[in-house]
Amino acid sequence: MQDDPLKEPKAKVDDNSGVSRRDFLKISTISAAAVPILGTKVVQAAGEPVKVYGPGKTPVELTINTQKHTLQLEPRVTLLDTLRDQLDITGAKRVCDRAECGACTVLIDSKPVYACSVLAIEAQGKSITTIESLMQGENLNPIQQAFVDNDASQCGFCTPGFVVAFKAVLDKNPNASPEEIRHGLSGNVCRCGTYHGIHLAIAQMAQKGA
Amino acid sequence: MRSFEYASPVTKEQAVGLLGTTWGQAEVLAGGTDLLALMKDDVVHPKRVVNIKQIKEMTGVSVTPQGLRIGALTTLGELADNVNVVKAYPALAEAINDAASPQIRNMATLGGNLCQRPRCWYFRGGLGLLPKNESGKDLVAEGQNRYHAILGNDGPAKFVSPSSIVPVLMAYGAAIRVVGAHGARDLALQDFYVIPKTETQREHDLKPNEIVAEVILPPVHEMKVAHYEIRQKQAFDWPLAVAAVGLTMKGSQLFGSRVILGYVAPIPWRSGDGEVALNNAARIHGGISVEVAAAAAEGALQNAKPLSHNAYKVQLAKVAVKRAILKAASEGAA
Amino acid sequence: MPDYNWPDAEHRALIGKRISRVDSPVKVSGRAKYTYDYHGANMLFGKVLRSPYAKAKIISIDTSAAEKMPGVKAVEIIQKVGTTAQWAGDEIVAVAAVDESTAEDAVRLIKVSYQPMSYLVSDAEPPAGAGEAAGPMSEDDLDDAISNQMPDAQLIQHLQEHGVSFKVDDDFLNDMKGEGASEAVLAAIRSAPYHQASGGGHSAYQKTAAQTSGDPDKAFAEAEVVSEGLYGASVIAHCCLEPHGSVSEWTDKDHLFTHISTQNVSGIAAQMAEPMGISAANIRIHQDNVGGGFGSKFAADRWDMAAARLSRKAGGKPVRIMLERDAELKVAGARPSAYARVKVAAKKDGTLTGWQSQSWGTGGPGGGGAPPIPYVFGIPNLHKEHTAIRNNIGPARAWRAPNHPQAAVITMGALDDLAAKLNMDPLDLWVKNLEITGPRRDVYREELAIAADLMGWKEKWRPRGQNISGGIARGLGLSIHTWGGRGHESDCDLTIHPDGSVDIKMGTQDLGTGTRTTIVIVAAETLGIPIEAINLYIGDTLYPPSGGSGGSTTPGGVSSSTRRAAVDAREALLAKVAPALNAQPADLECVDSTVRVKNDPSRSLNWKQACSKIGAMPVTARGHNDQVASKNHPDLTNSGVGGVGMADVEVDTETGIVKVKKMVAVQDCGLIIDLKTAESSCYGAMVMGISYALFEEKVMDQATGRMLNPNMEFYRLAGLNDIPELVVHMMTGKGYDERGVIGLGEPPVISPGAAIANAVANAIGVRVSFFPLTPDKVLAALSQTQKAGA
DSSP states (O other): OOOOTTSOOSOEEOOOSOOOHHHHHHHHHHHTTSOOOSSEEEEEETTEEEEEEOSSOEEEEEEETTEEEEEEEOTTOBHHHIIIIISOOOSSOOSSSSSSSOTTEEEETTEEEEGGGSBGGGGTTSEEEOGGGOSBTTBOOHHHHHHHHTTOOSSOSSHHHHHHHHHHHHHHOTTOOHHHHHHHTTTOOOSSOOHHHHHHHHHHHHHHHO | OOOOEEEOOSSHHHHHHHSOSSTTSEEEESSOTTHHHHHHTTSOOOSEEEEOTTOGGGOOEEEETTEEEEETTOBHHHHHHOHHHHHHOHHHHHHHHHSSOHHHHHHOBHHHHHHOOOOOHHHHTTSTTTTBOTTOOBHHHHSOOTTSOSSSOSSSOOOOOOOSSHHHHHHTTOEEEEEETTEEEEEEHHHHBOOOSSTTOOSBSOOTTOEEEEEEEOOOTTEEEEEEEEOSSSSSSOOSEEEEEEEEEETTEEEEEEEEEESSSSSOEEOHHHHHHHHHHHHHHTSOOHHHHHHHHHHHTTTOOOOTTOTHHHHHHHHHHHHHHHHHHHTTOO | OOOOSOOOGGGOSSTTBOOOOTTHHHHHTTOOOBGGGOOOTTOEEEEEEEOSSSSEEEEEEEOHHHHHSTTEEEEEESSOTTOEEOSTTOEEEEEEESSHHHHHHHHHHOEEEEEEOOOOOOOOOOOTTOOEEOOOBOHHHHHHHHHTTOOHHHHHHHHHHHOBSSOOOHHHHHHHHHTTOOHHHHHHHHHOOBOOOOSSSOOSEEEOOOEEESOHHHHHHHOSEEEEEEEEEOOEEOOOSSOSEEEEEEEETTEEEEEEOOSOHHHHHHHHHHHHTSOGGGEEEEOSBOSOOTTOOOSOOHHHHHHHHHHHHTTTOOEEEEOOHHHHHHHSOEEOOEEEEEEEEEOTTOOEEEEEEEEEEEOGGGOOOOOOOSOSSOOSEEEEEEEEEOOSSOOOOOOSSTTHHHHHHHHHHHHHHHHHHTTOOHHHHHHHTGGGGGGGHHHHHHHHHHHHHHHTHHHHOOSTTOOEETTEEEEEEEEEEEEOOOOOOEEEEEEEOTTSOEEEEEBOOOOSSSHHHHHHHHHHHHHTSOGGGEEEEESBTTSOBBOOSOTTOHHHHHHHHHHHHHHHHHHHHHHHHGGGGTSOGGGEEEETTEEEETTEEEEEEEHHHHHGGGOSSOEEEEEEEOSSGGGOSSOOBOOOEEEEEEEEEEEETTTTEEEEEEEEEEEEOBSOSBHHHHHHHHHHHHHHHHHHHHTOOOOBOTTTSSBSOOSTTTSOOOOGGGOOEEEEEEEOSTTTGGGOBOOOSSGGGTHHHHHHHHHHHHHHSSOOOBSSOOHHHHHHHHHHHHHHHO
């Protein structure tokens, strides 16, 4: 009974649609003969069928800046690489690729996270917001304007990450104190040394909130 | 990152069923902040990744007669904001707010924090958990060990336990519930950690097909808890030394203590030496004072054995213990 | 002749004001495109297999499995069998595949066998007696000297005395030119005598010739006080947030189009031409924005050549190779270290009389140059020796103000220790010796007074170790610095169209230093129109060439070429407009978006109306700036600045953790075009100073030969919360403005580290010798004072 669960069980092919368990039972009896659609199979775990995706490409649906995108991705592809290399949404930058610098910060369900350390496949069903959606029409939003006013970017590579993290702080607490904003930006790193400008931008925004 | 297959079970039982029976076959994905980095660095390369975040029963924080039950999938951010944590376990909230960065706190789960792998730069560089060169020489002992262990380092393991939150959880007397193929087992958090003796062992007591499901924090009663972290940078930096202490006090009198150090040993280090020294000194001096805290710090580190480049960590650990004790004693002193 | 001179203060509408950088809006909104963001159609992803050994001979390479892998489109061997890899991370083979994961999988299938060789990754003090006398320079030595911007005089002298160990040909000279060698250096290489290199493996330690001037023995014998100490700065990495790399595609079999992350748009094609076997004219280079360079991005690197070759093999499809973070830190930039044992001789009143130093450091495999010590202060009697350590840590690259921050921490540290020994306020000692600081002496005097005022120096300063309470020690430190900063060679095309639109084309680049803003301010000022009215095109070899952005040469270069182009275009416009206003061209001026008669503003045309008089063809003028001052009439740029840095720190004496509480920078840079971005340069430089003084270190492990911290958690960069109050004062007005434009990239980054090191010594009462000032070193230094006190 102590089967190695990683050994290929009697793998069955599923059509990836959102099937209920009852549906599955119906389908599975016939699907063995079906043409496999992109490496999805079903294995038994704790006596129940569980879908297993990959390692090859599998359909992934993402909602980014309120727009739905359907892609074919291997499970190993990160959200960041999907944004940048598949969708040409390049505001989030790849810098450390290890959750150490903040340049890839995006919002998932309104919370700032490092897109380099989220798999695209696990970001399905969530609302993903990137720097690209922060403009208010043709106008900069007030945080962006504060960065411009206070010269808080030099090379600019870290800037989108800072702006997104900043927005997350104010979304959670519009009256955040300068100290709270600084704490909220502590997961972002700049190399050119724009922190003085960022401090000023923080002061400008904290004043607005108050 | 090497390719892998991916599953996202919705029950603990399914999750356990999807895991392998030996290490290396499958890895558990929760917050992902550590696992993805390990996979990108090719330190681990599982055939299957089991995302446990869809397991609803492993989320949430509830108040029970046994104390606070925290689902292992609770993110650090949720925990630091939880009203019960802020009220009854303020040192935990503080330790979490000191940990890593806002983004990581939004992603990382408590269970993941307990199970994260060491930051040892030889390990992360693919040279092994107990790194040796071709001729069997201990790379840590021979090499750059400025961030390595000063206690519990007489075996082959010289990395330091990487959680800055576990010491304070231990100070609160936390227990955990582990779920595996044969059901659940509860154990004290301090019993969860082990110092590996071989390369194939891990730093904790989990079996390859077990997961941490829950953390239980007992009611606090008379205990004062504090946490002190020594970091080079003001924020978003791995600490150089951490101490958490729990003082059971009535008035100025000390009735018992827990002293736990982080970043000094391959496991979160419950310091019996420190506790004895603290209790004795407090008895002699009739309470907590700078002298008492300093005596406890000396006691806690009396058996430290620094490596070639990390003697300074003995001093830092002493300071962390001393300051944590003074902080705990002054909490709610008014 | 048209008047190219900068307008005087009362005629400046824009120059010298605080103007927001023009590319901020695209950057804050994520719309700015960088090389890493470029995604060509059918782009392939390149990955590089790197040597795991610090030094190893490549015995065999088997790429067959990788080549057979589905999705792999090309494989390129970068270093052949028989070659010796010189550092861990050295490039061996590159692969291009349909996606990044596939390329990564393919790299894992390549089998390389190595014969590991003995290596050195340490830069510790050379053992006594180690080191061979300086010999002829190899190609690598020269490459290293140029890329580290070894002072011309030093390099030329070495070439004249020791010659070269290889046959110099035109290709080599072209390479050196591409990397920024001056004409004088190229001439010295060309005429250097050939000497055979001494046989066998050469020593890791190379002694440069000892330098003596005056009579140091006498100076020390007669000195009223002698101070001795040990000072230094570790190897640090550039850690550009956008890594090095490029995307190359062959648009046909003879034409290469390369997007590259560079500080040197106009200089890349010449470097790629010969390796690609095509003429530089057939290579187009493009870059919109660059995510940091700091001196490390002047070359077309080996991985860039590999991307171009992979593209050729893959039928011309674009191939992208951008370095992963670990490679970026391991191989794409290291600032050379410098350490020194120093003795300073002085009179009781603080007058400096003698200097003696034994210094050492590494710039990687080439060894590296000596820091310019004693720095700024021309101490009359000196003797100095330097040993360059050739080791296997990866190649050094220029880092903002090459060798100056190191020279500052050594020199300013030695003088600070002397002041402490004399019980003098270091500010007084510095002022006392300003006579020997050369032509900027009065500038330093003025700046020191301003800086002291901004810091509250006189109120706050206490003698060493006498401001400690509650385990917290406070201290102040200072440093001064200098730099050249003359404008580089630059061409600018400015066109005024009949519809009134204006465009500027220039093959320069904006590193985040405000180059775009500088150019449009100069043009707008000259034409009397708003900066928004100018369309600026930079970052492409389709535009006139402009120098690489290094050594603070860009502001002087681009502002001068733009001014000349704008003045010429304006004159051409006025000639066409004059008849319509019934005036002579010389009587007209361009002000407030109008062209009008100087003393009769009622006779005016708005800008659009005026431009409509141009006729069918637009007016284009080319402005040129030369690097040689004597060729520029008038000379709109200049060289030579002085600056002051001061730091106020707090040290936890129990943990050894240093916090900077306040920093002050006072800086001159001639005529400032945009005060806002100029100040930002100084603020940023102070942040970088805090970072390299307290946190940064390329940690090399002799046991494995590898860099242990090629990531952003243990290669620490200062964070927002590590940055205290920063104060910047720019010297402007009379005595400064009329000097013309001088660059500002390097100077303000030189002093912050030295000032922090001195402030820590002032706080805790003892010198912490080497950067970074980490708790282990601070505690070790403190334990010395406790022992000494016991």
